[in-house]
Amino acid sequence: MLARALASVDVVSTGRLTVGLGxxxxxxxxxxxxAPMQQRGRRLDEILELLNxxxxxxxxxxxxxxxxxxxxxxxxxVQHPRPPILLAAYTLAGARPHRSQRRRMAADQPAVRRHRxxxxxxx
Numbered sequence: 289m290l291a292r293a294l295a296s297v298d299v300v301s302t303g304r305l306t307v308g309l310g311x312x313x314x315x316x317x318x319x320x321x322x323a324p325m326q327q328r329g330r331r332l333d334e335i336l337e338l339l340n341x342x343x344x345x346x347x348x349x350x351x352x353x354x355x356x357x358x359x360x361x362x363x364x365x366v367q368h369p370r371p372p373i374l375l376a377a378y379t380l381a382g383a384r385p386h387r388s389q390r391r392r393m394a395a396d397q398p399a400v401r402r403h404r405x406x407x408x409x410x411x
Contacts (some may be wrong), residue, residue, distance in 0.1 A: 291343060294339070295361055299366055308375075309334050312328060
């Protein structure tokens with residue numbers, strides 16, 4: 289559902305979507321949903337892999353942590369191969385780029401500069 293919603297926003301915004309994700313920091317939130325906080329980095333890795341897979345037209349059933357039903361999208365993002373994804377982090381481990389991001393980091397620099405300019409001019 290996240291992949292579909294983000295793809296739809298990218299289409300409606302004519303390719304101006306930048307996705308921002310993070311692993312979270314609140315133990316209370318993890319306990320509330322019954323998810324182990326120690327595996328949050330691994331879960332984010334899986335989410336990124338699933339997003340990339342769905343946006344490229346591939347289906348995926350099983351991840352390391354979850355079993356999901358086969359899914360496909362009728363709406364794909366305008367940006368290719370996908371919208372830029374910015375990952376928030378406050379630890380050294382979190383600051384390392386995900387393996388799916390390493391190739392895109394140089395390509396995403398113009399998007400980062402564009403968003404910085406927007407923020408600098410926003411009250």
